[in-house]
C-alpha cells in the first residue's frame with residue numbers, strides 16, 4: 001500500500017494569493033495543494049491536504065494521524081511561534097514532521113524567529129515560497145523510499 005503524507009496548514013493560509021502577496025506570493029492554497037498532489041503522485045505517495053483556522057481542529061487531525069500516515073508536513077502559520085499545545089500534539093503523534101514556511105521567517109520580525117514546532121521537526125524549509133511544500137514532499141519520498 002502507498003505511504004500517505006498529511007499536509008497541514010494553519011491559520012490565515014486559506015487567504016494565500018490575496019494575503020500579503022509581497023510576502024507569500026500570488027499562488028492560492030488550491031495551487032499549493034495541486035503542486036503537492038503532483039509531486040506525491042510522481043513518487044507513488046498518497047496525500048491528504050488540510051487547512052484550519054482553529055487550533056483544536058489542528059490538534060485533533062494530528063492525533064488522528066498517529067499510526068495512520070507515514071509523515072506530516074506542516075505550515076503552522078502563527079501557531080509556530082505561540083503554541084505549546086501544537087508542539088505537544090506533534091510529540092504525541094510519534095511521526096516524522098517537516099516544518100514549512102513560505103517566507104523566510106528569520107529575516108522577518110523577531111517574534112517569528114522562535115518555533116515550538118522546530119523542536120519536533122526532522123527539518124525546516126523556510127523562504128522557498130510555496131515551492132517549499134513540494135521540496136518537503138520530495139524529501140519524504142526519499143526518507144520513505
Ligand code: DQA
Nearest residue numbers: 075076077078101102103112
Ligand atoms: C508562515 C510564517 C508565519 O510567521 C506566519 O504567521 C504565517 C505564515 C509562512 O508560511 O511563512 O502565517 O508560516
